[in-house]
Each structure stands twice: as C-alpha cells, then as structure tokens.
Amino acid sequence: METFPEKISAAVFLSGLMPGPALNATTLYTKAINALITQLDTRITYDNGPTNPPTTVIAGPKYLTTTIYQLSPIEDLALATTLVRPFYLYRAEDVSKEIVLSSKRYGSVRRVFIVAAENKALTKEFSELMIEKNPPDEVKEIEGSDHVTMMSKPQQLFTTLLSIANKYR
Template identity: 35%
Template sequence: MDSKRHFVLVHGAGGGAWCWYKVATQLKSVGHRVTALDLGSTGMELTGPDTILTIHDFARPLTELMASLPQDEKVILVGHSYGGFCISLAMERFPEKVKVAVYVSAFMPRPKIPPALLLQELFRESKLEALMNENYTFDHNLDRGMGDDYMAEKLYQNCPPEDLELARMLPRPVKMFMEDLANESFLTEERFGSVERVFVVCGDDRALGVEFQRRMIDRSPPKAVKLIAEADHAAMLSKPHELCQCLEDIAKNYC
C-alpha cells in the first residue's frame, strides 16, 4: 500500500463531484484513496448560491478538507477547468500537504499575475465577453451562450450521450469571482511556487482550446506535460481510462 495515494478531485464551473464518478471508481479499484468534492453550492453541497460571495467561499469545502488532513499526509490535487483556480488557492495555503498538483485542461495561474487575466483572455478569444460580468448559468432558460448547444458542442462533444444528459440534468448557477481573481497577491512563489505541477492537455477541448492550454504551459512551465489527444473538455467523462493512466503515472513518478 506504500504506492497507493490519496487523490483529491476538484471539478470546474457548473460541475460537481458527480463528474468524477468514472475516474474515482477506477482509481479506487486499484487501491487508491479518492475524495471528490462538491465546491460551494454545487452538486449535493446545499449552501445557497446567494451566500457564495467570493472564490474563498466557493473553494471552502476544499480548504476545509486540506485543513483537516493530518500533518504528515500529502495528497495529489487534481483540478479541472475553473477548478484550477481552487487547487491553486489550496496550494498557496497548504503547500506542505500537496505532493503534486495536476491541472486537467485547467486554468493555471501564476504568482504575482492577476488570475482574472486568464479568464478575460479566454472570453475574448471565445467571443464570450458577456461572461466577464462575473455571473453566468447553465440554466436552459437563459440563452447566454452557455446552454444546451454549448454543452453539446464545446464541453461534452466526445462524451457518451448519457453523460451529456446527466450534465444537462444537473445545472447549477456559476460565478466567476472576477473581482477576487483580479488580486495580484493571490499566489506567491514561496508557497504556491514550491509545489510541483503537471498539466494534462486535452487535445480536442473546444472550451479551453489547445493553443490556450499551451500558452499557460509556456508562461509557467510545469514539471511535466501529458496529452490525451481525443479528450474533450470533460476528459474525466470522455477519456476516463486515459486520464486515470495519466494520474497513475504521475503518482509513480512525481510522488
């Protein structure tokens, strides 16, 4: 069991712990411990969305988990999409409790650079500038570019239809917390920068395109880069076996 690790899986905007069900099952089947979290007011987390006012509120389930870990326990943090901001917060607060951080087609911010710039860059390129006002929703009744068509064509296009249907049945309001992410002191080299990072590129991601992913990598090179060529944005659903293999390799080589 010395080779078995504790993976903490952190979803992105509009998701929940549910989106990791395939990956969690496979990792557990080979003996790893897995914690898949619902962030604030997502999935089964019952906090009302009106009470989630800052990114720290949103990430609180993760930071509470990290604070509860024994001093001698280290985890592999895995963040997807917007969850990259949340694992970065956890790395800043608890660098001594993180073996390695894995960004799965996730926003990977840099110390002393406002993380909001990444969102603004992506929204401009995607012609989704309206989302910069901080709030959007996957609610099917609001046509702001993030409804059923966007989910089917940009987020889950390579997933089995039942996974797309599941995502459609579990929409939750989302905030971008642009004001919080505009803070230059969000991360430091001394703490966040002390944690090893690995980036998993999703090669058929139409939400965070490959060029955008590669630019984040070039600006702040991680310890290693892995590619899942045919993964869409939701790699944990479209290519769960390949993602699990990446995570197994990371656990063996970087822990």
C-alpha cells in the same frame, strides 16, 4: 498550494486554468470568461442591473453538445444538460484579491498540466499560453479527449493520473 505547499506532492491541472506567480489569475479568468459568454446558446444574467457586469453564466445545451461533451458518451451529455446550474462570475478585483500566488510557496509545488487534445472549451492555444508563461514540471496529453476527460477518456485519465502519482510520491 499557496497555503500548504509542503503537503502537496504534485498539483495536476486538467481542463482548467493554471495561474502562477508570473501568470496572473485575474488575466486567465477574464480571458476564459470572455470566451465563454460569447458561445452559442450560453446565457448570462445581470442581477445587479444592465449597466453593471454580468453576474452569472449558464451553459446552453448546444454549447455543452458541441464544446464541452462533444466526445463523451451521450448518456453523460444528457445527464449534464439536466444538471446545469448558473455559474457565478467573480469580479476581476475579487479574483486578484483572493488569489495571490508567490514563487516561494505556490512556486515550490511540482505541477503537471494535462492537455485534453480535443478540448474546445480550453483551446490548445490557451493551454500553450499557460504552459509557456507558467511552465509546469511536466506536460502530458490525452488524445481524443474533450473538456470532460473523465467522461470522454476515463481509462486514459486513470492511467495518466496513476503514472503521475507514482512518479511524484
């Protein structure tokens, strides 16, 4: 969005972080990671030694069941548990260097934020914070959706994305 804003009709944020020129990506990333690493059976690794920050996080089956896929079909949860891989944790300094967003370029792209109503991984309060500090052009909500909306409410997601595409083309 920062590099080619003229090529984007609208950016859609769903179950993800929505940084902006006035809402630092490092702050959002740090809050999200700190919430994740304290959850249930989530495991963290310290590949650079125990005195250094954690390097990866691995979501455990309890966390996936109760927080990520709690409303998704059981088959999708079963598949997800077999596909779990370590998620690399970037250092805050690296995030702040890599993600620099300007009002002129990033801010010129129309944004739509979709709230997954039953998302326990990205709470409603956290979503509201992002919306308040970095207001999108439009906010939509998908009722009865967990963090993985494409699994828990695929038809509603399709309809929502189609309406966004038609509106912002």
